[in-house]
Amino acid sequence: xxxxxxxxxxxxxxxxxxxxxxxxxxxxxxxxxxxxxxxxxxxxxxxxxxxxxxxxxxxxxxxxxxxxxxxxxxxxxxxxxxxxxxxxxxxxxxxxxxxxxxxxxxxxxxxxxxxxxxxxxxxxxxxxxxxxxxxxxxxxxxxxxxxxxxxxxxxxxxxxxxxxxxxxxxxxxxxxxxxxxxxxxxxxxxxxxxxxxxxxxxxxxxxxxxxxxxxxxxxxxxxxxxxxxxxxxxxxxxxxxxx
Amino acid sequence: xxxxxxxxxxxxxxxxxxxxxxxxxxxxxxxxxxxxxxxxxxxxxxxxxxxxxxxxxxxxxxxxxxxxxxxxxxxxxxxxxxxxxxxxxxxxxxxxxxxxxxxxxxxxxxxxxxxxxxxxxxxxxxxxxxxxxxxxxxxxxxxxxxxxxxxxxxxxxxxxxxxxxxxxxxxxxxxxxxxxxxxxxxxxxxxxxxxxxxxxxxxxxxxxxxxxxxxx
Numbered sequence: 001x002x003x004x005x006x007x008x009x010x011x012x013x014x015x016x017x018x019x020x021x022x023x024x025x026x027x028x029x030x031x032x033x034x035x036x037x038x039x040x041x042x043x044x045x046x047x048x049x050x051x052x053x054x055x056x057x058x059x060x061x062x063x064x065x066x067x068x069x070x071x072x073x074x075x076x077x078x079x080x081x082x083x084x085x086x087x088x089x090x091x092x093x094x095x096x097x098x099x100x101x102x103x104x105x106x107x108x109x110x111x112x113x114x115x116x117x118x119x120x121x122x123x124x125x126x127x128x129x130x131x132x133x134x135x136x137x138x139x140x141x142x143x144x145x146x147x148x149x150x151x152x153x154x155x156x157x158x159x160x161x162x163x164x165x166x167x168x169x170x171x172x173x174x175x176x177x178x179x180x181x182x183x184x185x186x187x188x189x190x191x192x193x194x195x196x197x198x199x200x201x202x203x204x205x206x207x208x209x210x211x212x213x214x215x216x217x218x219x220x221x222x223x224x225x226x227x228x229x230x231x232x233x234x235x236x237x238x239x240x241x242x243x
Numbered sequence: 244x245x246x247x248x249x250x251x252x253x254x255x256x257x258x259x260x261x262x263x264x265x266x267x268x269x270x271x272x273x274x275x276x277x278x279x280x281x282x283x284x285x286x287x288x289x290x291x292x293x294x295x296x297x298x299x300x301x302x303x304x305x306x307x308x309x310x311x312x313x314x315x316x317x318x319x320x321x322x323x324x325x326x327x328x329x330x331x332x333x334x335x336x337x338x339x340x341x342x343x344x345x346x347x348x349x350x351x352x353x354x355x356x357x358x359x360x361x362x363x364x365x366x367x368x369x370x371x372x373x374x375x376x377x378x379x380x381x382x383x384x385x386x387x388x389x390x391x392x393x394x395x396x397x398x399x400x401x402x403x404x405x406x407x408x409x410x411x412x413x414x415x416x417x418x419x420x421x422x423x424x425x426x427x428x429x430x431x432x433x434x435x436x437x438x439x440x441x442x443x444x445x446x447x448x449x450x451x452x453x454x455x456x457x458x459x
Contacts, residue, residue, distance in 0.1 A: 050365060052361060052364065052365070074364075075367045075368070075369055076367070078364060078365055078366065078367040079366075079367040082365070082366075083365040085358065085361070085362065085365075087358055089358045089359065089361065089362035090362075091359065091362070091363075091377055091381075092381065093380045093381055093384065093455065102366070102368075102376060102377075103366035103367060103368060106368055106372050106376065107366065107367040107368060107372075151366070152365075152366070155366060155367065
């Protein structure tokens with residue numbers, strides 16, 4: 001069975017139908033880049049996968065958990081499917097170490113010293129061992145985003161969802177975050193990223209999904225899909241972002 | 244019989260200021276507890292209770308505190324409940340404070356970004372954990388300045404209870420002023436005491452804000 005299965009999901013906000021029947025499967029270890037114009041439904045799809053948005057129709061199963069079931073254990077689901085946001089969303093009242101430790105203690109029930117050990121390990125992995133005691137507002141955007149990735153990784157998810165995580169960053173800070181992402185990818189993590197970084201999609205992702213007006217318009221191997229788009233919509237989108 | 248304004252009068256005023264403080268403290272505790280209820284009723288997803296809370300807030304914020312004091316002090320005896328000045332003062336100031344605390348704290352809770360709730364959710368935290376460990380600590384930090392700002396108002400508003408004969412700082416000043424015919428030094432002394440209380444409160448707020456770290 002696939003790690004993630006979406007079957008004909010539909011989502012509307014008021015009168016606007018944002019997802020018009022999305023079906024896809026994601027295998028363990030796959031790295032999928034989701035691209036498309038703003039408003040095409042990319043982020044909404046991602047947010048449906050970990051239950052932050054409710055769908056009106058269709059079925060979503062993640063790692064054996066039926067997200068769309070009325071009594072779905074969303075908190076368990078979210079331990080399996082980590083998510084990193086465009087706006088980092090670190091907890092401003094906690095320092096880096098305690099940002100990472102919070103869910104380890106509350107959700108994974110680790111004691112303080114075990115949680116601290118995990119926190120130090122993941123924060124070191126994203127290259128910020130010297131910032132363990134800094135508060136989020138003392139870090140650059142790139143550093144904050146690396147902490148957010150570490151915080152998510154610390155929960156040992158089976159799947160990571162990344163929602164335009166470099167879009168809010170100053171251009172010179174994008175690289176450091178992408179390098180951390182490459183590191184995560186090289187360890188075999190299953191990843192789904194909504195991104196505007198076409199080079200990253202081409203070089204790191206296995207597969208690219210192009211969304212257009214609430215539907216999956218193209219879905220194929222990353223390099224091939226980006227270099228030889230089959231549809232006029234993807235071609236014009238790529239032209240728009242690359243120039 | 245007229246006498247000079249003397250050191251003993253200053254001591255008397257300071258002693259009377261204890262009642263000002265005690266009344267403000269009582270209203271803070273009583274109004275604080277009731278204010279939590281008001282804030283909760285205001286946000287829970289059940290319309291009739293929201294309306295009840297909104298009506299409560301508007302009724303109390305929209306009428307003068309002095310009127311509320313009179314309702315308790317002169318009104319309750321009419322229905323057979325005799326109250327002394329202290330009870331009427333404590334009761335009406337608590338109710339008065341509850342409406343303001345309720346609104347301040349609701350606003351502080353709602354001013355924590357929805358994204359913080361989501362970040363907590365995305366890590367698998369339960370609703371209660373998100374509230375207790377992520378949102379409340381930030382809301383409390385946000386609420387310090389307006390809460391203390393209102394406390395300062397509350398301390399000053401205790402002076403209205405002089406009008407129902409409760410002997411706190413203002414009433415004590417009236418008494419001494421009547422005996423000495425030296426209103427200026429008496430009321431200046433009272434003003435200094437009010438200032439010391441209120442200034443200490445705002446300094447306390449600054450200290451708390453520094454200790455609770457939140458994004459600048």
